[in-house]
Amino acid sequence: MSEETVRLYRSLKRIRRVEEVTAEIYPSDKIKSPVHLAIGQEQVSVAVCDVLGPRDWVGGSYRSHAMHLAKGGSLPGLIAEMYGKETGCCRGKGGSMHVIDVAAGVMGSSAVVGTQIPMATGYALAAKMAGDGSVVAVFFGDGATEEGCFYESLNFAALHRLPILYVCENNGYAIHEPLSKRRARPEGICGAAEALGVPATRIDDGCVFAIRSAAETAVRTMRTGGGPALIEAVVYRWRQHVGPNEDYDQGYRGHDEAQPWKERDQVARLAGMLDPATREAVDAGIEAEIEAAVAFAESSPVPAAEELYADVFA
Amino acid sequence: MSSPESRTLRYVDALREAFEQEMERDSTVFLFGLDVDDHLGIQGSTKGLLERFGPERVFTTPLSEDAMTGVAIGAAMAGRRPVHVHIRMDFMLLCMNQLVNIAAKAHYMWGGQVRVPLVVRSMVGKSWGQGAQHSQGLHALFAHIPGLKVVAPSNAHDAKGCMIAAIRDDNPVIFMEHRLLYNTEADVPVAPCEVPFGKARLCTRGDDITIVGVSNMVQEAIRAAELLAEAGVRAEVVDPISIVPLDIATIVRSARRTRRLLVVDNGWTMCGVSAEIAARVAEETEGVRIRRMGFAPTTCPTSPWLEADFYPNPATIAETAWAMARPDAPAWRPDPERARLAWQVQFKGPF
Numbered sequence: 001m002s003e004e005t006v007r008l009y010r011s012l013k014r015i016r017r018v019e020e021v022t023a024e025i026y027p028s029d030k031i032k033s034p035v036h037l038a039i040g041q042e043q044v045s046v047a048v049c050d051v052l053g054p055r056d057w058v059g060g061s062y063r064s065h066a067m068h069l070a071k072g073g074s075l076p077g078l079i080a081e082m083y084g085k086e087t088g089c090c091r092g093k094g095g096s097m098h099v100i101d102v103a104a105g106v107m108g109s110s111a112v113v114g115t116q117i118p119m120a121t122g123y124a125l126a127a128k129m130a131g132d133g134s135v136v137a138v139f140f141g142d143g144a145t146e147e148g149c150f151y152e153s154l155n156f157a158a159l160h161r162l163p164i165l166y167v168c169e170n171n172g173y174a175i176h177e178p179l180s181k182r183r184a185r186p187e188g189i190c191g192a193a194e195a196l197g198v199p200a201t202r203i204d205d206g207c208v209f210a211i212r213s214a215a216e217t218a219v220r221t222m223r224t225g226g227g228p229a230l231i232e233a234v235v236y237r238w239r240q241h242v243g244p245n246e247d248y249d250q251g252y253r254g255h256d257e258a259q260p261w262k263e264r265d266q267v268a269r270l271a272g273m274l275d276p277a278t279r280e281a282v283d284a285g286i287e288a289e290i291e292a293a294v295a296f297a298e299s300s301p302v303p304a305a306e307e308l309y310a311d312v313f314a
Numbered sequence: 315m316s317s318p319e320s321r322t323l324r325y326v327d328a329l330r331e332a333f334e335q336e337m338e339r340d341s342t343v344f345l346f347g348l349d350v351d352d353h354l355g356i357q358g359s360t361k362g363l364l365e366r367f368g369p370e371r372v373f374t375t376p377l378s379e380d381a382m383t384g385v386a387i388g389a390a391m392a393g394r395r396p397v398h399v400h401i402r403m404d405f406m407l408l409c410m411n412q413l414v415n416i417a418a419k420a421h422y423m424w425g426g427q428v429r430v431p432l433v434v435r436s437m438v439g440k441s442w443g444q445g446a447q448h449s450q451g452l453h454a455l456f457a458h459i460p461g462l463k464v465v466a467p468s469n470a471h472d473a474k475g476c477m478i479a480a481i482r483d484d485n486p487v488i489f490m491e492h493r494l495l496y497n498t499e500a501d502v503p504v505a506p507c508e509v510p511f512g513k514a515r516l517c518t519r520g521d522d523i524t525i526v527g528v529s530n531m532v533q534e535a536i537r538a539a540e541l542l543a544e545a546g547v548r549a550e551v552v553d554p555i556s557i558v559p560l561d562i563a564t565i566v567r568s569a570r571r572t573r574r575l576l577v578v579d580n581g582w583t584m585c586g587v588s589a590e591i592a593a594r595v596a597e598e599t600e601g602v603r604i605r606r607m608g609f610a611p612t613t614c615p616t617s618p619w620l621e622a623d624f625y626p627n628p629a630t631i632a633e634t635a636w637a638m639a640r641p642d643a644p645a646w647r648p649d650p651e652r653a654r655l656a657w658q659v660q661f662k663g664p665f
Contacts, residue, residue, distance in 0.1 A: 057392070090425035100424045107391065108424035112415045118381040119416060122388020129344070129370065129394060149412075152381030159376070311426040312460050314484035 001274055006282065008046055008208055009270040014286045015042040015066045016267050018075065021290055022065075022082065023244035030298075031082045033095035036063035040238035043266040044169045045070040047211035048137050048231075051219050055132070057105045059120035060139040062097035064109035067139050073101035075289060076296040085300035092303045093311075113174075114147030116140060117166070121153040124164035124228075133223050135163040137215070143174030145189050146182060151196065154228070158197030161227035165218050166198065168230065171237040176252045193230040200230040208266045236261035323502040325495045328470040329359040332477035333397065335506045337367050340395060343481055344371040346382070347399030356399055357437075357496055379408035383434070387417050387486075390432040395481055400436040403490060404447045409434070410455075417486040418461030433480045435489040438529065438580065440625070442662070445616035451529065451581035451609070456488045457557045457590070464557040465511060466490040466580070468532035470500035472555055475509025482508065492530040492580065512559035516568070520548030522639040523574040526565055527553060528587055531578040531626065537655055538631035541648040545632075547639045557587055562594045569595050569602045574638045578626050579608040603638055607631060629653035 019037045026035065038045070049058060049070035060067040068078055074089060081088030082096050089100050090108075097111040107123060110116045120138035127134045144150055145168060157164050168189055172179050179186040190200035201214045211233050218229035236258060240247045248255045271279055323331070337343045345360060351374050355361030364372040375382045379400070386396040400406055406413070413434070420430050439448040457464045463485050467476040473491070480487040517532060518539045527535035532553040539549040550568050554561055569575040575595050577588040588606040595602060607626040614624050633647040640646070 059388075088425070090423060090427075093425055094423045098423050100427050102427045107388075108420060108428060110416065112411060115384060115411065115416055118384020118412065119388035119391070121381065122385040122390070123392045124388075125385055126389045126392035126394045129389075149378075149381040149384060152376065152378030153384070155376055156378065156381060156385060311422045313463075314421045314426075314429040314431075 001278065005270060005273050006278060008050060008212070009274055009279070010282050010286070011046040011050070011070050012042050012208065012267045012270060013283065014289070015046065015069050017286050017290055018069060018078075019065060021294065023239070025294070026244040031096070032084060033082045033097070034242045035082065035096045035244060036242050037239045037244065038063055038066040038237075040261060040265070041169055041171055041235035042066045043206060043208035044167060044211055044233045044235060045139065047208045048139075048165065048167055048215045050212055051216040052105070052135070052137060054105060055134045057107050057120070057123045057127075057134070057136045058139065059107040059116040059123065059136065060109045061113065061116055061141065061144070062109065062111040063141070064099050064139070065096070067109070068099040068101065068106050071106050072104040073099060073106040074104070076293040077101060079293045080297040080300050083297040083300070084302070085297055086303045086307070087296070087300040091307065093307070114140060114144040114149050117144060117147075118149045118153045121157050121162060121164055124157060124162035125160065127163050128160065135165065135219055135222050137165040137167055139167045139169055141174070142168060142170040142172065142179055142189065143182070145192070151192070154193055154196045154198045154230070157228040161225060163222040164228045165215060165222065166193070166228065166230040168232040170232055170234045173237065173241070173253070175241045176250075189232050190230065198228050198230050200232060202232040202234070204234040206233070206235050206261065206264060206266060208270070238262070319505060320501045320503045322499045323470050325470040325473045325498050325500075326357050326359045328474035328502045329477055329491070330361065330363070331502070332474045332481070333360065333363055334366065336478055336481045337363065337371065339506065342393060343395045343397065345397045345399065346373050346375055346386070348374055348377060349401060350374060350399050356401065360399070379405055380412060383409040383412035384416065386432050386434075387412060387420070387430055390430045391420065391428045395431045397433040397435060397481065400434070402448050403436040403438050403452050404450050406434065406436050406452060413456070413462065413486065413488075414459050418459045421485070422461060429484045430486045431484045432486045433477070433489055434486065435491060438490060438492045440492070440494050440530070441618070441621065443616040444614065446613045449614040451490065451579070453488065453490050453528070453557055454581055454586040454590075457587060461486070462558060463487040463511060464490065465555065466529040466557060467509070467555060468495065468527065468529055468553050470498060471502050472509050474502050475507045476511070476555065478506055479508040479511060483511075490529055495530050495533070498533065509555060511556035512561050514552050514554045514561035514564040516564070517551040517553050518549060520550040521572055522548045523576060523635050524550045524552060524565065524568040524572045525631065525635060526575070526577045526591055527551060528557070528578070529580040531580045533655065534626065534628050535578050535631055537628035537653065538635060541628060541632045541653060542635055545636065545646060545648070547636060549635055560591070562591070562598070565591060566595055566598045570599055573602055575602055575604045576631070576635050576638060577604075577606045578631055579606070581608055582611060583608040584611060605634060605638060607634060627653060628655065
């Protein structure tokens, strides 16, 4: 039971429980925000953020709770944001899809598919100009690799050797449409990146340690001017595209497809690698933290009416 | 605009001077876009900057307007001050997702935690076969979106002052330049100077009619005013300089006095800037006669004979203003030869 395993478990379990609690609260209508849960695919954010430092940046999509938490973004700020409260990370103006924590290196997440990719590439350009050795990791789904700005960004990053790690969380679906209906070569994501000059690694079993190892190698290279890299992590989304529930009864996929992924759930896997006393202590800490964050959100004030017009311009 | 510390400068050189002075002052300013570092340097507006500031701060881009706009936005949020250049405003349609969904909204939707100090400059073409896809004034599309500033300087003085103000602004600024203005000259301060946004300028004074021009239409309206003056009609030409923020108060004040408002835009009238100005004046005044002029409601053709009727010009502006100011007098139109502007006559292609 290494220190690394405990650290990764804590991060994985914390995200899992935050999202489970979010799903539990959701039917109460206290969260009036479309939630895109990462349950089942938390390990990508956890593994990548584990090799990043406080000065490094991460960017993501509407499905960014995991990234936000793994990078050290505020938990009370996240919950309060979903509640639409003044104390939320966007002061109630972004909701679940637009998380941010500048102090923790979480750039704002974006809800138009793929838009975070060039934006994060711009952060990487700024990092290169500053020459401070910081790096950027940007998370996106398989659907985003079909957007033009994905190719445009990778080409630019390769051309200028920008310090950015492109992380494709390939869960096989764009909403309900499988990759096979969207790509002539569903296995072609890494090849496309390579063709643009971005070295790419595919990890197809969802192993948190394998993803971490690939990220560590890539980040070490880019800190000394080695240029961008891409990791394609194949994962599986357990819940709906958007919403708190499972959707295996909807006809587009079934339990049989999910079963192998649930059997190699990284949260359960790492839980089994910890001794019971350590695990219980970690779990208890997580539950207390979440309870406090929810209480904070519940008791926070709603935004004042004048907030509607605040911050249209800086 | 004259002072001992100024001299006559072309619009394009005034822009170049703004970049040089701001890049000298602030090392976070950088300039990128297709052709900014080539031997022509965007008609000269970026010439010599590569040699002066190096390829880290002056560089071309792949033909990837969408992602390059996103890169500029990200770099801006990370503390840089990018100036992104497009050689035609039409090409900015490839950037709409980034500009409308990210740049305009970033400060607001992320709770004020980030700023986007970005300048997007683009040229509007006219004449010499620019045609459907090289001639569009799309400022109204951007002005529609909260969070974007839109400026359209009409002379060399304002080109420099607005560019410096845009670079120093913490918000995304859409900077509309008209290609035919590039060779026009004005008195421009030698020192860095800012022309503030949201403050209109009265270019001529008059009591008979208010004419608001946008971009190059300011110059066309000034010529129209000169011809109208010879016919005994005194027109007050107003240059809003910035569309967002819009100094509607100055326009309303003038229109209340003259009782007549003619808005001449370098764009279509349908849902355009002229519609906005007309509506605001109508809402805030009583009894003001309002008319609008702009691009003809069709696509810009390339044939010079067809193109001539696509745009308002000093003759048609003067004719319209006369009819508004002298409704009971016979129709009047100035000699078309005298209505032609030197900077339009002198222009030769290719661009």
